[in-house]
Amino acid sequence: MKSRQWRLALSVALAWPVTVLAQPAPSSVTALVGGTVVDVDSGRETPDTTILVQDGRISQIGASSGVAVPAGAKIVSMKGKWLIPGLMNMHVHLGLKLPGAQGAALANETDPEEVLRMADNARRSLLSGVTTVRLVGEDHGNDFVLRRAIEHGEVIGPRIKTAGEIIVPTGGHGSLEADGPYGLAKVVREQIKQGADLIKIAISGGIADTHGSISAAPMTDEEMSTLIEVAHRNGVPVTAHNGSVAAAQQALRFGINGFEHGYHLDVPTLKEMKAKGVWLVPTMVVSQPGAREFYKKIGSPDWYLDRVDSTGKDHWAMLQNAIKMGVNIALGTDEFPYEPNGGTTATVAEAELYQKAGMTPLQALQAATIKPAEMLKIQEETGRLQPGKAADIVAITADPVKDISALRTIDFVMKGGHVVRDDASAFLAD
Ligand SMILES: [Zn+2]
Secondary structure, eight states: OOOHHHHHHHHHHHHTGGGGGGGGOOOEEEEEEEEEEEEEETTTTEEEEEEEETTTTEEEETTTTTTOOOOEEEEETTTEEEEEEEEEEEEEOOOOOOOHHHHHTTTTTTHHHHHHHHHHHHHHHHHTTTEEEEEEEEEEEHHHHHHHHHHTSSSOOOOOEEOOOOSSSTTSSSSSSSOOHHHHHHHHHHHHHTSSSSSSEEOOTTTOOSSSTTTTSOOOOOHHHHHHHOOOOOEEEEEEEEEOOHHHHHHHHOOOOEEETTTOOOOHHHHHHHHOOEEEOOOOOGGGGTTHHHHHHTTOOOOHHHHHHHHHHHHHHHHHHHHTTTTOOOOOOOOTOOOOTTTTEHHHHHHHHHHHHHHOOHHHHHHHTTHHHHHHHOOOSSSSSSSTTOOEEEEEEOOTTTOOOGGGGGGGGETTTTEEEGGGTTTEEO
């Protein structure tokens, strides 16, 4: 090896002394020793527990006194920490561009540039403790490219489930326009052909729109029923960006699977959602007072800030009703999962808002773990700390069953058995 390469290798080794932790050999075992494991179903906490991880999966969980740690295992002390499943954020756009100065600077971004920016956002999201994201609208198939790269280990990021592009009637709140039942059927089939795990449609206007009303229902019955039927015939669920009661009622009639935001949904609509098991992904951080800090930072115009304020009150009342009524809620932010928000991340701030609106801390933790896993139908793969499940594990230094703000103390992140962050050993896959 030439001396320049040696110097480079040496400097990398010095800068990241525990890099070896990130890529364990296939059969090596990692032992997380002495932590308190949280059962996110019951809230039961088991102190002094050891978790063995092998080949990306949890192979054993038990009392530290009873688990035999194999010779040669990598040992990570979890004393004084609580272990929970990796967090899941169900409303993410990794290529997000919003109105304002930051969005304007990206106006001429090419697809290759955007994919690299999305990869950076994916890495930051994972390091913030989010091991699974559901993408609900990206450009030109860039999400499929990124998902493949993450699955191949070329870049690091969360597990991705994605909708491809947002399908809308012409003039709607999204990028892929189509009209008439057959026009819409074709674009749905195209997204599924590319690899969409779900279909995202916009059935009403959005906060960011300069035209149209959030409360309108611009699609015809024929259009909406055909779109949903085609997706369902392919085994793919459909979720809708929606703030309109009229559009919600129409979509519920045709078997919609979920609503994003739900700004103005009323009690009868929530009741029907509960009865039909329709999911709600609230994205409270975009409409509540804390959002102003974020929108100012990105240079959002005044008309946008006004729309946020007028929507926020209804949105909060809707969430309180949904919680009271037991509607299925899965956490989502509509901001980058790691976006700074009130001294923590958007993901954690969102969970805190759920607790403030009436969830118990455990329910808020469920909304960030097992509920999303159920919504994505990956609960056999991840969402709980159990033998056989993917080793998607986050450690925190406070008790999340007492107060969901404990999520502010995330200091260790493992995805699929790979440690990507360990603050105690100053390791960051950065
Ligand atoms: Zn969104």
